[in-house]
Amino acid sequence: MTRIKFYTIQAISVFLGFTFFGAGMAKLFADHQYFGWIGPVWLIERLQEYGLGFFAEFIAYSQLFIGFMLMTTRYKLLGSIMLVPLILNTLMVTISLNWRGTPFVLGFLLVLNLVLLFQYRDFFIPLLNEGKVGGHLKIRVSRSLLGHGVWLSGFCLEILSIPLSSQSWEWAIILSFLGIILGILSFKMDGNTRKNYGNLK
Numbered sequence: 001m002t003r004i005k006f007y008t009i010q011a012i013s014v015f016l017g018f019t020f021f022g023a024g025m026a027k028l029f030a031d032h033q034y035f036g037w038i039g040p041v042w043l044i045e046r047l048q049e050y051g052l053g054f055f056a057e058f059i060a061y062s063q064l065f066i067g068f069m070l071m072t073t074r075y076k077l078l079g080s081i082m083l084v085p086l087i088l089n090t091l092m093v094t095i096s097l098n099w100r101g102t103p104f105v106l107g108f109l110l111v112l113n114l115v116l117l118f119q120y121r122d123f124f125i126p127l128l129n130e131g132k133v134g135g136h137l138k139i140r141v142s143r144s145l146l147g148h149g150v151w152l153s154g155f156c157l158e159i160l161s162i163p164l165s166s167q168s169w170e171w172a173i174i175l176s177f178l179g180i181i182l183g184i185l186s187f188k189m190d191g192n193t194r195k196n197y198g199n200l201k
Contacts, residue, residue: 010073012116017071024063030166062086072183074151080116147189154182
């Protein structure tokens with residue numbers, strides 16, 4: 001993989017991750033005071049009118065989790081797979097509520113996610129054939145249990161920052177940023193660098 005292609009894929013993953021991570025956190029943070037560029041941040045309150053408040057919270061936490069996977073780029077494949085039903089589910093809600101413009105934004109994000117999934121197309125042949133590879137899987141960098149643990153610790157900090165935001169916005173943001181840093185630094189725990197671009201996706 002060339003450096004340009006590598007950085008392009010990384011940029012798409014980070015962009016999609018920040019988009020949905022920020023959207024989820026903005027819905028869950030006290031007074032919706034979190035960074036993000038897509039909304040609506042008041043989705044939970046709006047859907048509570050229809051008895052769907054718990055469903056809206058599920059959407060928000062799903063955005064947070066999937067977005068964190070993509071933004072830290074550790075679980076791009078799993079995150080991009082999970083993002084497809086999330087986008088389609090959100091798309092159906094926006095269409096049902098006659099929100100203008102939002103379906104087009106979600107459509108654009110879906111296209112970007114499909115570009116990301118295309119980079120992992122060698123993984124889908126075994127899924128379609130239910131186990132039979134029928135070809136060679138591209139080699140990826142191995143991951144360690146310690147790296148997974150560090151990433152999970154970072155995600156837990158994100159969850160903890162949500163209730164803390166109602167007490168202290170500043171400390172909640174600091175906790176959230178620390179979680180992001182841990183998620184990114186989890187690669188360091190794997191004992192690998194990112195110099196071998198041919199083995200990275």
